[in-house]
Amino acid sequence: MALEKAFAIKASPAEIWSALTGELEVADDSDYTIERAVTNELLSLWVDLVGGVRAIITYRLIPHDDHTEVVATMEPQGFRYAIFRILTMGRADINYEMVLVEGLANLKAAVEGATRD
Numbered sequence: 763m764a765l766e767k768a769f770a771i772k773a774s775p776a777e778i779w780s781a782l783t784g785e786l787e788v789a790d791d792s793d794y795t796i797e798r799a800v801t802n803e804l805l806s807l808w809v810d811l812v813g814g815v816r817a818i819i820t821y822r823l824i825p826h827d828d829h830t831e832v833v834a835t836m837e838p839q840g841f842r843y844a845i846f847r848i849l850t851m852g853r854a855d856i857n858y859e860m861v862l863v864e865g866l867a868n869l870k871a872a873v874e875g876a877t878r879d
Contacts, residue, residue, distance in 0.1 A: 763847075765859050768833040769866040773873045775802040775823040775830050781873045782821060815843045817858075832869065834862045 771778055779802045786794065786807075797806040797818060806820040817838040824831040836858055847854050 763855065764835050764837045765855055765862060766833060766835045767859065767862040767866055768831055769870050770826075770829045771832055771870045771873055772829045775825050778823055778830055778832060778869065778873055779805070781869060811838065811858075811861075813842060816840055817843075819862075832866060834866055836862055 782805055786796075793810065795808040797808055797820075799805050802823060804820065804822050806818060808816060808818055811817050815838050817836050819837075820835045822833040822835075824833065838858060843854075
């Protein structure tokens, strides 16, 4: 099941791309695997979430006149996720959605803060 959240960030796709990929440069490369990368447009990563759940997270950067829309999609995978979803009657997805929102909020703060300085 794909979960999706979007934020408008007042910055260019290149600035947002730089922030996203900059985070990867300092992260432990055993924590993620790049699935697909199209500079300034799309970044798709496999990540290991808490509880042994593996997920693919995709960031799409959609330019507009005065901002860039960043659409983040998370697709948790595997047996553990399926069981977790069943046991929580689907409410587990709220936690994953909050991870997306927090990540986008942090990205927005980092990029917009950097462009104001």
